[in-house]
Amino acid sequence: MTSFISSEQKKDVSMVVVMGVTGAGKSNFINTLAGKEVTEEGDSLYACTLIALFDSGTQSCKLIPVKIGGTTVLIIDTPGFDEAERSDAEILSEIARLLAAQYKLGVELKGIVYIHRITDIRFTGSAVKTFEIFKKMCGEKPLKNVMLVTSRWSEVNEVLGSRREGELRERFWSYMLDHGSNMSRFYGDRDSAVILISQLLNKAPIVLNLQRELVDDGKSLKNTSAGSYVYDELELLKGEHRETLADLARLRKESARSKAQKRRIESDATKAERKLRQAEDQQVSLDRQIAAEVDEGIARESRTWSFSKVLPFVLPFLSLVLHVLSGILGVPMAIPI
Ligand SMILES: Nc1nc2c(ncn2[C@@H]2O[C@H](COP(=O)(O)OP(=O)(O)O)[C@@H](O)[C@H]2O)c(=O)[nH]1
Ligand SMILES: [Mg+2]
Secondary structure, eight states, X not given: OOTTSOHHHHHTEEEEEEEOSTTSSHHHHHHHXXXXXXXXXOXXXXXXXXXXXXXXXXXXXXXXXXEETTEEEEEEEOOOTTOSSSOHHXXXXXXXXXXXXXXXXXXXXXXEEEEEXXXXXXXXXXXXXXXXXXXXXXXXXXXXXXXXXXXXGGGSOHHHHHHHHHHIIIIITHHHHHTTOEEEEOOSXXXXXXXXXXXXXXXXXXXXXXXXXXXXXXXXXXXXXXHHHHHHHHHHHHHHHHHHHHHHHHHHHSSOOOHHHHHHHHHHHHHHXXXXXXXXXXXXXXXXXXXXXXXXXXXXXXXXXXXXXXXXXXXXXXXXXXXXXXXXXXXXXXXXX
């Protein structure tokens, strides 16, 4: 379906994904990057899109088109793998759908910005998990298009910040830096955000490990490196819930318990059983063919185009991409067609 789009048109649109834990400063970074563009240029396409996406109130991925130089960059704001309302499996599925669609549509992926607060003293469990999934999604080759960004520099003094930066460089981020990733500071101003994104735009486009696994190899999400990591984490979690249930079963057998204690045991057991079932359901939800789903989504969305009685080749590539991606993700878009 993308054959009617010339490679020249494709070059006008590219994509950058922003990742990091909740609260790292992803949305702040993207707003800073996009904000001035929206107000200065007053382009209704960008303004409407931005408002529609940020008003949606969901924790899902968001698409924000930003104009930098002569090109439009679709910035993807992703949720961290630590959301209370959404499971890791759900979040990964959504990111996977989006990346598979971008790859199939032929939009160039220029890189990934990974944001980390310089104020964080240590890597928490969710930071480790988000970073691990991110690494597995990437694979090795695309690491040269990864920008490791530290945020919240206004909240640390320079000496302390530099020391923590050194720790990140030598410990947590050394593997990625050795494989060509770059490290950068975001000071909260638009210029530093633009410089950062521009560095990625100058690079050759990348194909992520996850995209090759899903689209080229036709693997189910569960069988990809990132998917199997999430699956295995769920397996560990299930083990913990089973242990809890076994402990509670032992307590149940012991006699001489008060009514209150018995009630407590039953309520704890119900909770553990529910969590066990949820983990099982999440594992099942990873057993899906993302590439096939995306094909269906693209076919469905292109039918909408033909219903609108407008020939696809006269439409700007950007509008088409936004239409398809938002349709696949179920994100509301206010794009005038
Ligand atoms: N002081 C300061 N606050 C920030 C910075 N970046 C983000 N914040 C605040 O931290 C909170 C979380 O940021 P947000 O961009 O929503 O994080 P996200 O979950 O990664 O999208 C918000 O209240 C922001 O206003 C920063 O560089 N400096
Ligand atoms: Mg956010």
